[in-house]
Amino acid sequence: MTKMENVAIADQVDHSSHPSTFMGKYIWSQDHKVIAIQYSITAIAVGLVALVLSGMMRLQLGFPNEFSFIDPSSYLQFVTMHGMIMVIYLLTALLLGGFGNYLIPLMIGARDMVFPYLNMLSYWTYLLSVTVLISSFFVSGGPTGAGWTLYPPQAILSGTPGADAGILLMLLSLAIFIVAFTMGGLNYVTTILQARTNGMTLMRMPLTLWGIFVATILGLLAFPALLVSAIMMIFDKVIGTSFFMPAILSLGETLDHSGGSPILFQHLFWFFGHPEVYIVALPAFGMVSDVISIHARKNIFGYRMMVWAIIAIGGLSFVVWAHHMYVSGMNPYFGFFFATTTLIIAIPTALKVYNWLLTLWRGNIHLTVPMLFAIGFIFTFTHGGLTGLMLGNVVIDLPLSDTFFVVAHFHMVMGVSPIMVLFAAIYHWFPLLTGRFLNNKLGKFHFWGTFLGTYAIYLPMHYLGFLGVPRRYYAMGDTDFIPESAQALNAGITVSAIIVGLVQVVFIINVIWSTFKGKKSGRNPWQATSLEWQTAQFPPGHGNWGKKIPQVHRWAYDYSVPNVKDDFIPQNVAPKDVEYLADEKNNNNPREK
Amino acid sequence: MHILKTLRVKPWLPAELEPQTNLPSALLNKEKSASTALQFFLAVITVVFLLFTITFLQRTQSFDFQALSGEPWLPFTSANILWQNSAYLLLASISIILAKKFAEQQSLYAIIISLTATTLFTLLFISGQVQVWQQLNQSGFYITTNPANSYYFLLTGVHALHIVGGVLVFMRCIWLFYFNLSYQQLASRLKLCARYWHYLFFIWLFLFCLLTSDANTFKTIALICGF
Numbered sequence: 060m061t062k063m064e065n066v067a068i069a070d071q072v073d074h075s076s077h078p079s080t081f082m083g084k085y086i087w088s089q090d091h092k093v094i095a096i097q098y099s100i101t102a103i104a105v106g107l108v109a110l111v112l113s114g115m116m117r118l119q120l121g122f123p124n125e126f127s128f129i130d131p132s133s134y135l136q137f138v139t140m141h142g143m144i145m146v147i148y149l150l151t152a153l154l155l156g157g158f159g160n161y162l163i164p165l166m167i168g169a170r171d172m173v174f175p176y177l178n179m180l181s182y183w184t185y186l187l188s189v190t191v192l193i194s195s196f197f198v199s200g201g202p203t204g205a206g207w208t209l210y211p212p213q214a215i216l217s218g219t220p221g222a223d224a225g226i227l228l229m230l231l232s233l234a235i236f237i238v239a240f241t242m243g244g245l246n247y248v249t250t251i252l253q254a255r256t257n258g259m260t261l262m263r264m265p266l267t268l269w270g271i272f273v274a275t276i277l278g279l280l281a282f283p284a285l286l287v288s289a290i291m292m293i294f295d296k297v298i299g300t301s302f303f304m305p306a307i308l309s310l311g312e313t314l315d316h317s318g319g320s321p322i323l324f325q326h327l328f329w330f331f332g333h334p335e336v337y338i339v340a341l342p343a344f345g346m347v348s349d350v351i352s353i354h355a356r357k358n359i360f361g362y363r364m365m366v367w368a369i370i371a372i373g374g375l376s377f378v379v380w381a382h383h384m385y386v387s388g389m390n391p392y393f394g395f396f397f398a399t400t401t402l403i404i405a406i407p408t409a410l411k412v413y414n415w416l417l418t419l420w421r422g423n424i425h426l427t428v429p430m431l432f433a434i435g436f437i438f439t440f441t442h443g444g445l446t447g448l449m450l451g452n453v454v455i456d457l458p459l460s461d462t463f464f465v466v467a468h469f470h471m472v473m474g475v476s477p478i479m480v481l482f483a484a485i486y487h488w489f490p491l492l493t494g495r496f497l498n499n500k501l502g503k504f505h506f507w508g509t510f511l512g513t514y515a516i517y518l519p520m521h522y523l524g525f526l527g528v529p530r531r532y533y534a535m536g537d538t539d540f541i542p543e544s545a546q547a548l549n550a551g552i553t554v555s556a557i558i559v560g561l562v563q564v565v566f567i568i569n570v571i572w573s574t575f576k577g578k579k580s581g582r583n584p585w586q587a588t589s590l591e592w593q594t595a596q597f598p599p600g601h602g603n604w605g606k607k608i609p610q611v612h613r614w615a616y617d618y619s620v621p622n623v624k625d626d627f628i629p630q631n632v633a634p635k636d637v638e639y640l641a642d643e644k645n646n647n648n649p650r651e652k
Numbered sequence: 653m654h655i656l657k658t659l660r661v662k663p664w665l666p667a668e669l670e671p672q673t674n675l676p677s678a679l680l681n682k683e684k685s686a687s688t689a690l691q692f693f694l695a696v697i698t699v700v701f702l703l704f705t706i707t708f709l710q711r712t713q714s715f716d717f718q719a720l721s722g723e724p725w726l727p728f729t730s731a732n733i734l735w736q737n738s739a740y741l742l743l744a745s746i747s748i749i750l751a752k753k754f755a756e757q758q759s760l761y762a763i764i765i766s767l768t769a770t771t772l773f774t775l776l777f778i779s780g781q782v783q784v785w786q787q788l789n790q791s792g793f794y795i796t797t798n799p800a801n802s803y804y805f806l807l808t809g810v811h812a813l814h815i816v817g818g819v820l821v822f823m824r825c826i827w828l829f830y831f832n833l834s835y836q837q838l839a840s841r842l843k844l845c846a847r848y849w850h851y852l853f854f855i856w857l858f859l860f861c862l863l864t865s866d867a868n869t870f871k872t873i874a875l876i877c878g879f
Contacts, residue, residue, distance in 0.1 A: 173682075173685040174685070241693070241696060244692075245689045245692050246689075248688075248689075248692055253681070253688055260658070261658050261659075262658060262661040262663045276692075279695065280696070284699075286700065287700060287704055290806070290810070291806070294795075294802065294806060298795055298796060300795060300799075300806075301716075301796075302707070302711070318711075318715060318717070319711075319799075327703065358664065362663065362664065366659065367659065614664055616664070
């Protein structure tokens with residue numbers, strides 16, 4: 060054995076692994092940056108499918124029975140596929156597979172993930188899961204219409220749309236996705252733990268990495284619950300076991316099932332489902348922290364508390380799941396326990412919101428497009444978080460359960476908020492990928508259209524929920540307690556949704572145009588301190604760091620340090636290399652003493 | 653606690669500005685990375701089996717649950733074949749440790765014998781499990797006739813799949829050794845394989861105890877767990 064084991068990452072580059080062919084560079088690539096882009100393109104593509112599905116749902120709700128291609132079955136299929144695609148195949152994949160892959164090695168000063176081949180397999184397995192899912196649109200009976208929660212017994216009983224091939228393809232696709240996520244997740248956590256460059260202690264990592272790190276651990280521990288429930292449901296459906304299926308009459312026929320517990324499925328599903336909220340939210344929390352800090356030219360307020368809060372939220376997210384099940388007939392003491400834990404998890408979450416605000420407080424705020432989206436996120440997340448606190452209380456949840464209030468809540472907190480961060484992140488890190496800015500004017504138009512448009516959708520939706528308008532209904536029919544005006548409101552929401560959808564087209568045009576024709580950004584255009592902006596080659600090439608990996612000397616938030624010439628000190632600048640203001644060098648900056 | 657100490661660090665203070673050059677984490681140690689990844693993977697496997705177990709224990713309390721041992725006519729009142737299978741897996745686990753030891757000693761023939769033994773005993777375990785399934789079917793204990801049967805097939809099947817996955821990685825390791833792995837690299841890979849085998853052996857022992865318990869044991873467990 061050579062000295063290999065004690066050689067820094069920089070010296071372990073296998074130059075023979077530099078791909079030279081098109082296939083090697085862009086298709087079967089093991090480069091984390093290419094894999095990140097593959098993940099992102101796939102996730103956004105499938106997300107656009109889900110966006111179109113939501114548009115069709117809105118058409119039916121806003122203008123009932125006007126569109127012949129939307130019948131009750133297809134409506135339920137749209138609801139189901141929209142929900143599952145958005146939560147799993149878009150948000151989880153884009154935040155961890157996309158941003159996680161791109162940023163982890165660059166931010167910790169590594170050349171790549173520790174297992175590049177596994178990383179590549181992870182993407183192709185993810186693509187397989189997406190393909191299996193999308194194939195359910197083309198099988199007899201279409202995709203499942205069981206609702207994104209896939210509750211048995213109805214998910215696998217005839218009468219539910221897609222109860223034959225559709226549900227099986229969905230479950231199979233989820234199982235494949237979990238395999239893909241596990242491969243990727245093992246890579247992310249191991250890379251962060253084992254491949255950090257010299258000087259990059261855990262507490263010097265940018266919060267983006269903390270968010271991704273803890274979210275990945277959550278995913279590794281929570282996705283098995285979905286895998287277990289998917290396997291057991293496949294057994295119930297295909298083999299005829301009774302894990303979740305009780306004795307039941309279906310369409311007048313007594314089925315062979317007996318003794319299974321549908322509630323058990325709900326527990327398993329939500330044991331995955333609630334951490335899933337934070338699998339999406341934590342990377343978003345991390346990224347928005349960095350965007351706010353960089354564009355306010357101020358160190359993040361309460362870094363340690365932010366780290367602790369991410370860890371606390373991660374831990375607590377495993378003991379709140381049953382607040383999704385208050386109406387399942389649970390023991391009141393059980394409900395009380397979960398209401399309490401739900402209120403407790405709000406504490407570290409609120410702490411983060413305060414810290415974002417305090418970072419902005421008296422900062423040198425640059426209202427760039429990423430910053431606009433980040434500030435927009437604070438609004439939408441606070442909004443969604445507060446309605447979450449309401450729904451976390453049993454007495455409020457019971458009357459509002461299964462109404463549009465719940466739909467509005469989780470779209471604000473889990474749909475709009477992470478997507479605001481995703482946009483902030485895309486506008487922020489786009490120059491790192493391409494060396495060009497996204498168009499500023501189109502970006503601002505995109506922000507205001509999205510921000511105001513989503514409020515125009517979801518604020519009235521809360522009111523519909525208060526009126527008692529139920530979710531997942533194809534049509535209201537004659538419902539005495541719902542006034543006529545509710546329909547006018549629904550039509551307005553649909554118009555807003557279509558406008559928001561069209562605004563996203565502007566974003567896509569902006570991305571395509573700016574990739575080739577956008578204004579050149581130059582190196583480190585936001586004057587950020589974190590390592591991903593300090594690469595030798597810009598945008599970073601294969602291997603990231605040229606001949607030598609960086610040495611880290613400080614945390615990631617040295618902005619506006621007193622008496623220092625620039626208003627930022629990159630993480631790889633040694634104390635002796637810091638440039639001070641001309642007559643201040645001997646003025647003893649306490650930070651650099 | 654190291655992690656608590658880490659989390660108490662104040663990275664913005666002057667003392668924290670010193671370049672910290674002696675971090676072991678700054679060095680890429682492939683074996684350590686693989687070891688870390690394996691630890692997380694074992695955690696994932698643990699969660700999978702833990703969740704299956706919880707659902708199983710809950711199901712043991714339903715009216716239609718019939719334990720698979722405790723009465724003379726039940727299949728696992730005498731579980732000789734399962735003991736035999738356990739012995740195979742144990743022997744596989746031991747032989748893989750020997751293989752690792754021989755790899756460190758660079759003793760080629762001993763490596764070949766011990767690797768063959770590992771493969772053989774593992775395959776015997778899997779075929780033994782398949783044999784149990786066939787016997788259950790022949791005795792009328794079909795997968796759908798009782799939740800205990802369903803869980804038996806499910807849990808042993810998932811366990812066997814994990815073993816098969818391990819065998820594939822193990823075979824790749826032998827393949828690479830045949831072409832270009834050094835003895836030391838082989839030993840470090842076999843060390844990780846051994847850890848995986850031991851873990852799956854312990855999971856099997858746990859499943860063995862769980863699935864062959866009688867009705868009274870399940871009642872006691874349920875009482876303790878509050879089901």
